[in-house]
Amino acid sequence: MIFLDAAATTPVRREALEAMWPFLTGEFGNPSSHHTLGEAAANGLASARASVAKVLRCRPGDVTFTSGGTEADNLAVKGLALARRAQDPSLDRVLISAIEHPAVEESARYLERVHGFVVDVVPVDGYGVVTPDAFRAALRPTTAVASIMYANNEVGTVQPVAELARVAHSLGVPFHTDAVQAAGWLPLDVESLGVDAMSISGHKIGAPKGSGVLYARGRQKLEPLVHGGGQERGRRSGTENVAGAVALSTALTLAHAEQATLHSRVSGLRDEFIRRVLSEVPGAILTGHPELRLPSVASFCFPGTSGESVLLELERLGVVCSSGSACAAGSDAPSPVLLALGIDPAVAQTAVRFSFNSTVTEAELSQAATAVYEAVGLVQGLGRR
Structure with a gap:
């Protein structure tokens, strides 16, 4: 995983x-x-x-x-x-x-x-x-x-x-x-x-x-x-x-001692992950600020899908992530955060968040980007493999 x-x-x-x-x-x-x-x-x-x-x-x-x-x-x-x-x-x-x-x-x-x-x-x-x-x-x-x-x-x-x-x-x-x-x-x-x-x-x-x-x-x-x-x-x-x-x-x-080095390394990995998802997954939308963002978070909406369905496919493909806050226990309503950003409720329900810890590697994120392409395609009925 x-x-x-x-x-x-x-x-x-x-x-x-x-x-x-x-x-x-x-x-x-x-x-x-x-x-x-x-x-x-x-x-x-x-x-x-x-x-x-x-x-x-x-x-x-x-x-x-x-x-x-x-x-x-x-x-x-x-x-x-x-x-x-x-x-x-x-x-x-x-x-x-x-x-x-x-x-x-x-x-x-x-x-x-x-x-x-x-x-x-x-x-x-x-x-x-x-x-x-x-x-x-x-x-x-x-x-x-x-x-x-x-x-x-x-x-x-x-x-x-x-x-x-x-x-x-x-x-x-x-x-x-x-x-x-x-x-x-x-x-x-x-x-x-x-x-x-x-x-x-x-x-x-x-x-x-x-x-x-x-x-x-x-x-x-x-x-x-x-x-x-x-x-x-x-x-x-x-x-x-x-x-x-x-x-x-x-x-x-x-964490404080490692912060400067980690920020630089993980930011670069995050940016490449975002680039691949946006370029390879049709219709993918990055949420949040494109630059003023944590090194550890890349969040997207995938219109025409269900965020929960994408999550299930991703887990089947070996990638564990989430649809948003882990503290919104049991809620299937659109994220208030995404609604506050002006995102349409139907699109907000397609949200998937990828968040990285300090040990994440380039190989893991490359494999994850490929999995996102496959998972979204499967949910959309395009049968990608």
């Missing part, structure tokens, strides 16, 4: 497994316990926090370990909005883009449904870009928080996050970005990006599922979602997943 669904998840790196193993066995203590086992666990957690902070170029105290990107997004959007409104009741709006991950969109809708916030949605252009002008026009004096993803999980479009953050700050609005897909591929220096909060998921970068991070600038007040013993500086109560934190910090450090 050629695995081209890395935007959904990645295999756990051996280095991450080896780093976490001691905290699943001999050093199993609770980091809040005041004895030798507890101190060993606390030291491991502190070391993991410092490693993450070094990659993000922030203070260790700004790093909160979570159960994944979804929890980190929820904590950022809900936590910032509720804390700010508690200080100033006039702050009753949340701004998101039309192509946010459900973890951000549903957090905003929760605030709307339960707490009376107004959700403002900034549109994207036909490539999925939030322009600074559109973003500025959508901001209000009463916006409590703005959340725009760094890179889209379906079409791969990369947003001008640093510029958007500057616009938000010019109006005194804190800015959060979902960097779940960007981690490992794009710079994560929070000072250069200018973000106040940023979410990362471990299993997208070679750590186990169930591990994540929220960076939140220390001066930003954050209402916790989980109350209890006050762990994670009061931002996320509950006994910490030390092994998961250690694995995530290890995977993030390795």
Whole structure:
């Protein structure tokens, strides 16, 4: 099998497994316990926090370990909005883009449904870009928080996050970005990006599922979602997943060290894959920005087919990929992301996403491009072999 669904998840790196193993066995203590086992666990957690902070170029105290990107997004959007409104009741709006991950969109809708916030949605252009002008026009004096993803999980479009953050700050609005897909591929220096909060998921970068991070600038007040013993500086109560934190910090450090080299290599492979699909598959449409996109994502629509049927043929031919977000569980509706780009609903239902991990090879993508040609032809009844 050629695995081209890395935007959904990645295999756990051996280095991450080896780093976490001691905290699943001999050093199993609770980091809040005041004895030798507890101190060993606390030291491991502190070391993991410092490693993450070094990659993000922030203070260790700004790093909160979570159960994944979804929890980190929820904590950022809900936590910032509720804390700010508690200080100033006039702050009753949340701004998101039309192509946010459900973890951000549903957090905003929760605030709307339960707490009376107004959700403002900034549109994207036909490539999925939030322009600074559109973003500025959508901001209000009463916006409590703005959340725009760094890179889209379906079409791969990369947003001008640093510029958007500057616009938000010019109006005194804190800015959060979902960097779940960007981690490992794009710079994560929070000072250069200018973000106040940023979410990362471990299993997208070679750590186990169930591990994540929220960076939140220390001066930003954050209402916790989980109350209890006050762990994670009061931002996320509950006994910490030390092994998961250690694995995530290890995977993030390795991904950061490899990022520049991987970006160049995989971008070249992606571009050749896109060229072949567009030139060999009649009617194929590339979705997302042709240049401002993740190295790891190539997404297409194949009008006149069913995306799910193409997926089944591709798997039969040895290629595993997806029709879009793995988080839209059980949905056969057209992707809201593609609809926001202005793609016709019937065409949006023909979408197929190919996403690559760091080990993808030229031979694999060449074989995959041939398989796409054959699969689309079979679905269209052209009987290609």
